[in-house]
Amino acid sequence: MEQVLGHHSCPRSLKEMLSDPALSELGAPLRLVIPPVTPGLSERFALLLERIGTRTDVTLTLNDWGALAHCAARKREGRLAAVLCLGALLSGQDTDPVLETWTHPQPDHLVLREDGVVRLRWTPPPETLAAHWRCPSAVHMAPLLRSLAVEEVELCRQALEPPSGIPGFRISYLPYAILSVQPCGGDCARCGGPALRRCGKTLKWDRNMLTVPAEDAPPPEKL
């Protein structure tokens, strides 16, 4: 059973990861989710890479292009053997629950516009637009990802079904959808924000990350 350490966007998670005993345990596969590596985190990230060395049972889920490029270079040099995963913050997915309502019939609304009172009447979105909402950017980035030694792409379960696969890459699905991220204010006690609902769904703060929880997200289906 794979053990998961870290967080997509919380800088503190890197410090926590380094002090977690699971990081030193051999035998169990380990997934390390790395937040964007700002200059203040670079020393800890370097230390982490030294700690995992050439272990082959580690997957690194990276959430900024610089950290990914750095790890790709280390792999080329033989100093890193971990599986590299394109993190959900980079895979380019539309996750807003509003899109689900736009793909299903809605009642008419009267609204005030500059040109007066207008009746907004629901029509299906163009097929091209619906296809865009369902297609992560990682799909057309495949050649670049291969050049960066990426083997896995992380996607979110979301209101609109993501693709079941991207040729040449393993897909891992988060059991929730990431909707947004707040900058770290450095005060963990005040991390997160007010309770929010969006299009009938209750959003959940996970540290500085705003998510649509699993119970509101359907399982992935084929396009």
Place this chain on the structure above:
Amino acid sequence: MRYAVPVNEAGEIPMLAESGADELYCGYQDARWQALYGNHDSASRRQGRANIADPDALQRAAETARSRGLPLHLTLNGRVSEGQLPELLRIAELWARCGGDGVILRDPGLLMLLREHFDFHYTVSLLTVTVNPEGAAFWRDLGADRVVLPRFLRPEEIAAVTAGAPELEYEVMVMGDRCPLIDGFCRSVHAESFPPAPPEAEAVAVCETCNPSAEAFHLCGDLCAPAPDPCAACRMDELSRSGVTIGKLGGRGLPLTERLRWLSFLRTAEELDDNKARQWLYQKTFRHGCSCYLPERGGA
């Protein structure tokens, strides 16, 4: 510091030039794009009037900017999917025919594709959330000429990033559009919404749309009241020392008067001797307390 200012139409360019703009940027969304992707998923994460709407208007904007000696950059920094690439190539082709100077984008795949076909000046949007020197070098190696850095970096962090690829130009937001979220990581849809009409009102028109709602869709607006007129006038020296040479003004789609007021303020503020005078000017100009753009010094 050079200032990059948004422009919505060619007619605005002379006044922006006279008020001290050094560069311009614009969006483009024509009828063909709208037929395929509606007004919600523009090529530039802005809707409606924030975009130039037809090829002739785009040509006029490019010609007017050129006649004033101002580089004009086209924003193609929306989230890109594979099916959009032919349309984005079409727009880039149009932009090349107009003699456009640069393109602002966020998608590394799109950058690689455009570089195969066009010799634009390429700016990597702040939506890429480039936060380390390796990230700057990554974009340089893909062919970028400039990186716009995210709002949450402090000047000392910016200096560390710019050191990774000192041959690039660096730009940061210095006025307007201060999103409380990391917008490069935000997937909330920015759609136009309108207030509900009274139930007894008579509709004068019917609009067919997949967004038949009067809800506000800007998630950031649910999180906090946006700070008015956010500004980095007091931090320009720090930014310059950290390697930043271009200050970006937000406000795409805002009335020209707002953008001119911001630009004029920044130009006047840079002539002042100290930050106390700049803060006094800010409060006199905008008639409210200061709203600082950058994180505090030495914060988290």
